[in-house]
Amino acid sequence: MEKLYALFTQQSQAKEINLYYHLDSNLPEKVLLDETRLLQVLSNLTSNAIKFTDGGGSINISLRTIVKSGKKIIVKVVVSDSGIGISQENIKKLFNSFSQVEDSSTKSFGGTGLGLSISKELCKLMSGDIGVYSALGLGSSFWFTFEAEETHEEVIDDEELLQKDIRISNYFNEHEPLILLVDDNMVNRQVAGEILKKSGCRVDVAVNGQDAINKAQKKPYDVIFMDIQMPDMDGVTATKKIKALGIKDLAPIVAMTAYSMKEDKERFIKSGLDDYISKPIKAKELLNKIRTLLHIKKDDTPLEIMTVESNDMVINHDIVNQLKKYGGEEMVISVFTDFENETTEQIDSCFVSLEDGNYENILINLHTLKGNAGTLGIDKVSQLTVEIESRLKLQKKIYVGLAEELVELKLRFEEFKKYYPTFLNN
Amino acid sequence: MDSKKVLIAEDSSVIQNLTKKILQIQNYEIFSAKNGVQVLSMLENESFDIILMDINMPQMDGMECARQIRKLSDPVKSSIPIVAITGNAMNYSKEEFQAAGINEYLQKPLNFDNLVETVKTLTS
Numbered sequence: 001m002e003k004l005y006a007l008f009t010q011q012s013q014a015k016e017i018n019l020y021y022h023l024d025s026n027l028p029e030k031v032l033l034d035e036t037r038l039l040q041v042l043s044n045l046t047s048n049a050i051k052f053t054d055g056g057g058s059i060n061i062s063l064r065t066i067v068k069s070g071k072k073i074i075v076k077v078v079v080s081d082s083g084i085g086i087s088q089e090n091i092k093k094l095f096n097s098f099s100q101v102e103d104s105s106t107k108s109f110g111g112t113g114l115g116l117s118i119s120k121e122l123c124k125l126m127s128g129d130i131g132v133y134s135a136l137g138l139g140s141s142f143w144f145t146f147e148a149e150e151t152h153e154e155v156i157d158d159e160e161l162l163q164k165d166i167r168i169s170n171y172f173n174e175h176e177p178l179i180l181l182v183d184d185n186m187v188n189r190q191v192a193g194e195i196l197k198k199s200g201c202r203v204d205v206a207v208n209g210q211d212a213i214n215k216a217q218k219k220p221y222d223v224i225f226m227d228i229q230m231p232d233m234d235g236v237t238a239t240k241k242i243k244a245l246g247i248k249d250l251a252p253i254v255a256m257t258a259y260s261m262k263e264d265k266e267r268f269i270k271s272g273l274d275d276y277i278s279k280p281i282k283a284k285e286l287l288n289k290i291r292t293l294l295h296i297k298k299d300d301t302p303l304e305i306m307t308v309e310s311n312d313m314v315i316n317h318d319i320v321n322q323l324k325k326y327g328g329e330e331m332v333i334s335v336f337t338d339f340e341n342e343t344t345e346q347i348d349s350c351f352v353s354l355e356d357g358n359y360e361n362i363l364i365n366l367h368t369l370k371g372n373a374g375t376l377g378i379d380k381v382s383q384l385t386v387e388i389e390s391r392l393k394l395q396k397k398i399y400v401g402l403a404e405e406l407v408e409l410k411l412r413f414e415e416f417k418k419y420y421p422t423f424l425n426n
Numbered sequence: 427m428d429s430k431k432v433l434i435a436e437d438s439s440v441i442q443n444l445t446k447k448i449l450q451i452q453n454y455e456i457f458s459a460k461n462g463v464q465v466l467s468m469l470e471n472e473s474f475d476i477i478l479m480d481i482n483m484p485q486m487d488g489m490e491c492a493r494q495i496r497k498l499s500d501p502v503k504s505s506i507p508i509v510a511i512t513g514n515a516m517n518y519s520k521e522e523f524q525a526a527g528i529n530e531y532l533q534k535p536l537n538f539d540n541l542v543e544t545v546k547t548l549t550s
Contacts, residue, residue: 322538326448334447338440367482371513372440374535382535 016055019046024064028073033148037126040407041119045079045142047351048116052140053083071150074128080141086134118403119144177201177290178219182212182235183227183256185401186387188281192225192256195283201290207391209233209241216242221251223290226273228257231399236271243272252293256281314419319377329424336420339376343369347410354406359398362406363389380412430475430549433468435459435491436511437483441534445478445541452542454549462486466494473503475549479528481512489518489526496527507548511536 042061049059060080067074116130123130126146134140179201183189189205196203204219206212208230216224224242228235239253252274257265268276277289290296323332346365353361366389373382388405432454436442446456457474459465461483477495481488488510498504510523510531523531530544 326538326542327451331444331447331451335440335444338443342438342440364482367513368438371534371536372438375441375444377535 015050015053017050017053018058019061020058021061022063024062026065027063027075028065028150030151031073031075031148032151033146034126037122038146040404041122041126041130041144041146042077042079043407044116044119044403045144048142048355049079049081049083049140051352051355053081057082066145072147073150074145074147076143076145078141078143080139082139085136085138085140086132087136091132091134118400175294175296177222177294179203179290180206180212180215180219180221180224180251182206182209182225182230182238184208184230184391184399185227186384186391186405188227188256188279188401192281192286195281195286199283199287209235209238212238213241213245216250217245217247220249223293224251224253225256225277225286226253228255228268229400231395236268236273239272254289254293313379313383314416315423316377316379319375323376333424335376336424339372339378340417340420342372343381343413347406347413350406350409354398354403357398359392359396362398362402363392366392378416381409381416384409384412429453429455431455431457431473432545432549433457433459433465433474433477435462435465435477435483435488436480437461438480441480441511441536445536448538448541449545452545454545462488462491462494465491469495469498469503473500474506476507476509476545478509478511478532478545481510481518488512489522489528492526492528509544509548 046059046061053059058081060078062078062080063075065073066076120130123144123146128145128147130142130144132140132142177200179196181189181192181196181203182205183192184207189207193203193205204215204221206215210233212224212226226235226239230238235255235257239255242253243250253272255268255273255276256279257268257276265276275289275293277285320332323335346369349365350362353359353365366385370382370385370389373379373385384405388402388409391399392402432449434442434445434449434456436445436458437460442458442460446458450456457468457472459468462479463485465477465479466486479488479491483491486494492508492510495506495508496504507529508527510528511534512518512531513534529548532540532544
């Protein structure tokens with residue numbers, strides 16, 4: 001909740017909206033859940049609420065447990081606003097636009113309700129549902145539910161593992177598996193790629209089905225991980241085409257899929273895939289899968305902690321030193337402040353355009369942001385912006401996954417904002 | 427000696443202020459514009475020793491603005507050195523830059539040494 005609050009207080013303050021949140025006392029202290037997905041849904045509903053609420057209004061976010069059976073709980077989240085509300089007719093339309101996007105592996109949506117469509121998908125992945133109560137003039141209450149598991153253990157999730165840069169040393173002994181990772185979503189590629197590289201794999205990536213077909217012919221891969229839901233050519237089609245090439249000793253192709261139904265898994269195997277793992281990718285599952293497929297014996301080497309500063313990439317020290325050379329500390333502070341102000345506007349503008357389906361405006365904003373972040377050496381923001389911009393240029397539309405990437409961009413920018421004052425003080 | 431006058435045409439205030447500060451310290455006098463239309467209207471009453479121009483600007487982009495400057499009737503103003511600043515150098519070839527009347531281009535991310543060096547060379 002704190003993360004969400006940090007993301008939106010500024011935006012709501014700018015419109016003089018009061019943002020409140022309430023955590024019910026029946027919520028357990030610690031739960032196992034997919035934080036990224038939860039934050040994505042929450043941030044989507046919250047940003048909608050801010051958009052449709054006038055200055056002086058308020059937004060309430062509440063979380064409570066509605067079902068508890070053993071360790072499993074179902075949590076209901078309600079985001080209520082004092083905004084303009086939605087007519088019954090439009091509520092129906094809102095939900096109709098959801099149904100259009102189902103039942104298809106290759107997806108492309110227009111702009112309207114895109115954030116909500118994605119939110120619905122994400123809720124499904126968390127075994128939950130989403131809906132709205134609203135009447136014109138009386139505000140709206142969007143609600144959603146998700147499943148979580150109560151825990152009493154100290155939990156370190158995959159992301160934390162990565163952030164702390166823990167190396168899973170010698171995971172594969174002398175053998176360095178050669179992996180082809182196929183996914184159109186840059187964030188997914190980055191997460192899986194990091195895990196694989198840290199564990200000692202050599203990793204190539206392909207960004208779409210055709211790219212995968214080309215690359216599969218070039219090197220003797222040990223395992224190919226294939227995303228199923230990709231635009232243009234889905235993973236099942238790409239797999240069939242690769243198999244039809246008759247490559248000698250072709251690597252097993254493992255579907256990476258957010259579908260969690262048993263029938264779906266069977267369907268993938270029937271369609272020619274060799275195995276599957278479920279998304280979101282978990283480090284342990286991913287590495288175990290490789291080990292099983294390659295018959296590598298289990299290694300009990302303990303995790304070795306590397307003491308690499310994870311903040312290293314937030315700001316490029318060389319560039320800051322260059323800046324200091326020309327204008328001293330004072331100039332660095334001043335240009336970073338300019339950057340903070342302009343980037344806030346650019347990212348807000350991207351989220352508005354995401355809802356309006358205006359990909360051109362997102363491109364313009366990202367293009368400027370790319371130049372700014374690159375010039376000032378704000379590396380993590382810059383790298384992600386470069387990737388999103390180039391993909392958007394290629395796709396020429398608001399593609400599936402863009403919303404998630406922009407959320408990630410916003411998080412990286414927030415990280416920069418938190419980090420740079422202390423960085424400059426040292 | 428009087429300081430040389432530099433006009434910076436750049437949509438982003440981050441790059442605008444950054445280049446302004448760097449060049450001010452190098453003893454240049456700085457003028458700012460947000461787009462090509464502003465550049466042309468400033469040129470009606472004022473002349474500059476060099477113009478730094480972002481290619482991606484709203485209203486009138488840097489390419490069109492450079493062409494218009496080269497067509498000005500005042501021979502001094504129409505021959506002011508123009509440096510393009512571009513996020514995507516790939517979008518235009520060297521020949522296209524030259525045809526538009528652009529003397530030199532700097533690519534984003536900007537390298538500060540290059541910036542200072544280029545301005546120095548073209549104004550001396």
